Amino acid sequence: MRRQASVDAGVRRPIEPARQSSPSGPIVLIGNPPWLSYRFMTPPMQVAFKNLSAERGLWAGSKVATHQDLSAFFVARAIELYLKPGGRFGYVMPEAVLSRLAYAGFRSGDWMSTTAHVRVEFETPWSLGRLKPPVFRVPSCVVLGNVSQFARVMPTDAAEWRGKRPEPNASWERALETINERSASIGVASDRISSPYHASFTQGATIAPRMLLVVEDAPTVGILGTSGGRRRVTSRRDPQEKKPWKFLPALTGAIEGEFLRPLHLGKTILPFRSIEPQLAVIPWDGRKLLSGDDPNLARYPGLEGWWREAEGIWNEYRSSERLSLIG
Secondary structure (H helix, E strand, C coil): CCCEEEEECCEEEEECCCCCCCCCCCCEEEECCCCCEHHHCCHHHHHHHHHHHHHCCCCCCHHHHHHCEHHHHHHHHHHHHHCCCCCEEEEEEEHHHHCCHHHHHHHCCEEECCCCEEEEEECCCEEEEEEECCCCCCCEEEEEEEECCCCECCCCEEEEEEEECCCCCCCHHHHCCCEEEEEEECCCCCCCCCCCCHHHCCCCCCCCCHHHHEEEECCCCCCCCCCCCEEEEEECCCCCCCCCHHHCCCCEEEEEHHHEEEECCHHHEECCEECCCEEEECCECCCCECCCCCHHHHHCHHHHHHHHHHHHHHHHHCCCCCCCCCC
């Protein structure tokens, strides 16, 4: 069998062929699978992806569902379809594969479905996160191995490549002039509770886009000011706002005070203390969240005016129709 090579953005390193199981040798799969995140899949694709991944032990659960992507399932399925015992593989993948909880099932090397039971022996992976400039926008790695009778969990030691990459498509000899390899230990994530404060904190609601929901006090209008029980507010703008929200005009209105709640963000939490929280519009009436189609919303004219305008803006500029503003 001819010597095989994996190629990734100009970095080339030969993969030694496995012992031949036939005159033509074992099949070798080399590639760069799609890195499509779960949160960007269409709803039907999410259902299919979750079911097929769970069947093979690749689904890590709701805690890290949005962090999972298609790459692990793609590689497992390709190996299942195209490799026999002795067949080898090498795939460029997100570096999170080496350590994050979302890929724990993949790192086991033992994947069973209704049609096949695949076991692979993982070899020492390559870590490419310290190459400059980065190979991809997302830190990457290369996973290597072969189909075997017994599964071997992915090693927690990696060949870490570091240094400044030369020009694109440089030869392997040229690349070795500016990059080098060393052994590095991978810290694999665990879902074990490690902080004594863990039970005191939970993941709150997703307050986004913030220009529709995070507010600050606005100047009073007119001699009589704002009617009793209401507070005049306007969108709180932030230099870190993303398109298209950063280019939209601020909302302004007088909202019933019970729907203005303190909001803590990462920027309001300091070591051993917090600073003054920001202010958010939360349409919670004490029993449920009020959406635009809820008849109870009309009981609160200030909130109703703000929320209907906010929903209109959200529906016009959102990237997909999967979520409503209240969702």
